[in-house]
Amino acid sequence: MRAAATRSAGLLAVLAAVGLLPWLSGRDPALTVLRARSAEQEPTREALDAVRRDLGLDAGPLALLGRWAAGLGRGDLGASWVSGTEVLPSVLAGLRVSLALMGAALAVALLLTVVLVVPVLVRGRASAGAGAAMLAAVPEFLLATAGLLVCGVWLGWLPTSGWAGPEHLVLPAVALGVPAGGLLGRLVADALPAVLDERWVELWRGAGVSRARIRAAALQRVLPPLVPQFGMVAVGLTGGAVAVETVFAVPGIGRTALGAAKSQDLPLLQGAVLALLLLGLLTGAAAALVRRRLLGPALRDASLALPAPRPVRTHPAVPGVLAAVLLTAIGWGLSRDPYTVRTAARLAPPSWAHPLGTDGLGRDVLARLGHGAAATVGTAAAVCLLSLAVSLALGFLPAVAAGAADIANALPPVIVGILVAAAAGPGTGGAALAVALVSWPPLAAHAAALVQEVRASAYLTAQRAIGAPPWWILTRHVLPSVAAPVARHALLRLPGIALALASLGFLGLGARPPAPEWGLLLDESRAYVERAPWAALAPAVALALLAGLAVSGASYAQRPRTGTKARTRRMSGVGA
Structure with missing residues (x-):
């Protein structure tokens, strides 16, 4: 019941956020509509008031939400503010x-x-x-x-x-x-x-x-x-x-x-x-x-566990080689200037002066690749830490986490990024928030499985029998047993979070120009990909190396371990 209530509350919250986007955006919708309809018209007070009356914005947010919800019941989603069509x-x-x-x-x-x-x-x-x-x-x-x-x-x-x-x-x-x-x-x-x-x-x-x-x-x-x-x-x-x-x-x-x-x-x-x-x-x-x-009917209520995941077989040298290549490129790029514009050298092919060529403004691609690592991987690390903290808290509330996870799982990061960008505008902070909102469910499920097993262990029963207080058991036994494996799980998800941030940057929902973020570099290079493919290949190869490093690194994190934590990790399906 608690999970169903949480699921319903989460769905209503998402629908309310969508219905209140005109007010959550923090910008005057009337001004946006006026400029979309007639870019040359002067945004006078009378003109803006007329647009507000036309759109019903003068009635307030609750009335607007009620009208939108009533329209949903009739299958009416309203009319476009820009084109005026249904x-x-x-x-x-x-x-x-x-x-x-x-x-x-x-x-x-x-x-x-x-x-x-x-x-x-x-x-x-x-x-x-x-x-x-x-x-x-x-x-x-x-x-x-x-x-x-x-x-x-x-x-x-x-x-x-x-x-x-x-x-x-x-x-x-x-x-x-x-x-x-x-x-x-x-x-x-x-x-x-x-x-x-x-x-x-x-x-x-x-x-x-x-x-x-x-x-x-x-x-x-x-x-x-x-x-x-x-x-x-x-x-x-x-x-x-x-x-x-x-x-x-x-x-x-x-x-x-x-x-x-x-x-x-x-x-x-x-x-x-x-x-x-x-x-x-x-x-x-x-x-x-x-x-x-x-x-089938006989096993309908059964909770069949996934078989134990097997480690990916990779050569021991693979992680080191990938890390060396990626870190060398990043370190070399950090020693160069990523912002200097040289129009005479725009779209220059790779050379000794510009090892990865230049982009459409003549900026050094290697320099932008190196400096973009901080924006991409650094932000991903912050999101990863936030997701870890949320998952550890929700691991002790499995019924609440299950309902909220259903809603989070139904919203990919790109969709949440679109909503956040509509409300707060595109930017690195909005992209990080969007990914953080949907990246915690796997970690929370892992934490909940660990909490359940640790609480049922014999040594905790003995601790309670000798009169150990609940706070002592929580801080000295349960939390340390849960935090370490969930932290390893979060570390394995770091490259995936970085890729999600890069995808938002690629769509124009993340970092803003002239920031050298990897997804934004790919987006900027699309216009001239036929003339200068190296500008697109550089961040693409960096992201591929990051993905390969995650896969090969996970192969060692997934090696069989003994003890309660290893069994719990296999039961929760981490790394599958």
Whole structure:
């Protein structure tokens, strides 16, 4: 009941925030609308008052929220402040495009999952390894930029923008589907060998059951605990679609929401964000329904744990090599000036004077790459610490955390970033807040599992029996046992948080020019990617190295450990 109440309260809070965006933005909506309708008209008091009466802003925030909520009940999302057209048709048109794109991306993801899982079914042992983990760690906007550059610009195989036919669907679907397929493939491939080693498999073999039937039963055993993860991947497609739609100029709902946020067309933004939120919630509900159907009536209330995740096999030298390359580039860049504009040297190719070339303003790309590490990775570290503190607090309130986590999981960082940018304007602080708001659920789930196991341990029972006070038990036993493994988990998520911040910067929702943030560097280089690809490749390779470092580093953090903490870590599925 408490989780359901928290879930309902969180949903109402999100809907209220969306409905009150005109007031939360801190800017005069009437002035925005007046400039959008007629840029040359003088913003006199009379003109602004007329716009406020036309939009109903003079009635106050509560009346505006009530009118918006009443309109939702009638299926009326209002009219665009900029174009004056109805919002609902625009939202439905964008939603149709996005659903088609996400359907194609999901097909690519499932196809890649099958490719990664079939060898495991044949050999009976994990074979996805570092390849699948590396694919899962590559952000969609980075893969989209690489696909556009290689397949669209250099080779000319496929169109690079628009939405005019099936050929325009290929590159966006691949950019969205490959990371999702890598994650799903790794989850299933890592879980199958443990299932195939279970006692029932040996009994079935002894009874003469065919190999194909055993493999099918193993898949049925593996899928129920993983279906929620499949739902999370599908929700992630809605967030990744915003960046991919922007890269390829696809007129989907994500690009519609981003354009509305930048132009302060708040009714259109409200409708688009509401559609994305409902899409995420429906996806989560569908995943829960599929899991119940797979379990069947007998096991419907069972809580099947994920099999123990296996470490990714990487060569011991890989983390050191990746770290050395990345730190060398950053250190070299820090010794150079990232802001000096040299118009005579704009778009210069790599040379000894400019090892990574120059950008559209003649600024040194290596210098901007080095100085951007602080903005990208440093901000990610602060977000990581904040998420760690929140998760440790919520780990002692699992019922409250579960309901809030459902809402947070339905909102990818990009969607929250759009809302925060609409309310407070784009910037590094807003991007950090957006990522922090949705990055805590996995850490909180891990903390809750640890708290539950530590509290049930025999030595704490003995402490209570000898009269140890609750505060002593909490600070000297429970919290130290929980904080260390959750902190390691948070450290493993640091590169993912950095990639999320970079994606917001890439979309123009994070750091503002001339800041040398990695996502912003990619965004700035898109206009001349055909003439000067090195400006886009430098931050792209840096992000890829960061992702690879996370994957290879996690392989050592995931090595089997003995004791209560190791068992709890396997039960909670950290690193899966």
